[in-house]
Amino acid sequence: MRRIVLVAAAGTLALAGCSGTGDDGSTAAAAGGPIKVQASDSSCEVARAESDAGTSVFNVTNKGQKVTEFYVYAPGDRVMGEVENIAPGLSRELHVELPAGSYETACKPGMIGKGIRAAFTVSGSSAPLTDDAALAAATDSYSRYVKSQTDALLVKTEEFVTAVKANKVNEAKALFPIARTYWERIEPVAEIFGDLDPKIDGREEVVEEGMAFTGFHRIEKDLWAAKPDVSKDGAIADQLLTDVKEIVSKAQAEKLSPLQLANGAKGLLDEVATGKITGEEDRYSHTDLWDFNANVEGSKAAIASLRPVLEERDAALVKTLDTEFANVDAALAKHRAGDGWKLHNELSQADLKTLSDAINALAEPVSKVAAVVSQK
Structure with missing residues (x-):
């Protein structure tokens, strides 16, 4: 999802973007130790431009005034790993599994644009994390989940597009949040594939990045005018369906790393913090709570796939995760409306703060999962 960030809101949600710096030794397995990244509003200083194959750990500190993101891209802007919502003064770690090859690192001040990029080279060889049978089973389990969700995404997008092309406004409005539920559950997988994500789910700010405003949110604007x-x-609806078909095909063929599951679980909570709590995501329909719930469900599914590994390696963390997911579910359940959810503009500031606090409390233990997964 491409978006513009309100700094005040991001500051309020800062805990959701904060994690430890690995002082507990959890990153010791990374070749050469953590790679420090100093990000500012105009620079992205990566301490090393190369690493050995295997798990690389980037320790990103935001020295600027804008909320930032950090990415590792393979050729074609294929996302290998990312951390979002790094508020000024905070640090985040990215654990990413990289085979030998040429990559780019990127900081994105303001969380928009192509970012401040630099070349990054990985050499040598390393046994993949999926050589561990339990981790291989986790990725297989999550792949089945992705298939179920993308199959449903395609069906519901087809129904939505049919309603739009027939100018059946009320039917299209009803289908809009339902179709997007399946998208939001697996969004970290969808974001891997270059510009397909902003074409499908970009908000009006993509125009500032030189892209056309298309996809779900372009149609949303017209539906709620x-x-x-x-x-x-x-034509926009037809293109949306074409793009969704492409991303469904790619997502179902993708061989994920266990670290992509761990990072995706955290990334979905960052999506809640930066877009759903603030009401920026579905700014015309105000159906943000559908997305909020779907992001949490997607995060929970990724953690569920990794659960056997986590129980073996850090049972206390699993207990904390169970508690905090239950707390988020309870806070969100208060805003049920029939088979769906209240509109974002029906919630009070106190309601939003309660939801924000619950997400913050969940985000902290979820941010520890990647370090546990990368242990050898």
Whole structure:
């Protein structure tokens, strides 16, 4: 998802973007130790430009005034790993499994644009984490989950597109949050594939990055306009379906690293913190709580796949995760409305703070999962 960040809101949600710096020794297995990254509003200083194959750990500190992100890209802007929502003054770790090859690192001040990039080279060889049978089983389990969700995403997107092309406004409005539920559950996988994510799910800010405003949110704007009319959105709807078909095919063929599951679980909570709590995501329909719930469900599914490994390596962390996921579910359940959810603009500031606090409390233990997964 491409977005513009309100710094005040990000500051309020700072805990969701904060994690330890590995002083407990959890990153010791990474070749050469953690790679320090000093990010500012105009620079991205990566301490080393190369690493050995295997798990690399980047320790990213935001020295700027804007909330930032850090990415590792393979050719074609394929996302190998990312951390979002790094508020000014905070640090985050990224654990990412990298085979030998050429990559780019990128800091994104303001969490927009192509980022401040530099070349990064990985050499040598290393046994993949999935040589561990339990981790291989975790990725297989999560792949089955991705298939179930992307199958449903395609079905519901087809129904949504059909309604849009027939200018059936009320039907399309009802289908909008339902179709997007399946998207939001597996969004970290969808984000791997370059510009497909912003084409499908980008908000109006993508125009500032030189892209056309298309996809779900372009149609959302017309559906919830003062005089709703999507009779001219046929081409946009057709392109949306084409793009969704492509991402479904790619997602179902993707061989994920266990660290992508761990990072994705945290990334989904960052999505909640930066877009759903603030109401920026579905700014026309105000259906943000559908997305909020789907992000939490997706995070829970990734953790569930990793659960056997986590129980063996850190049972106390699993207990904490269970408690905090239950607390988020309880806080969110208060805002049920029939088979769906209250609109974002129906929630009070106190309601939003309660939800924010619950997400913050969950994000902290989820941020520890990647370090546990990368242990050898």
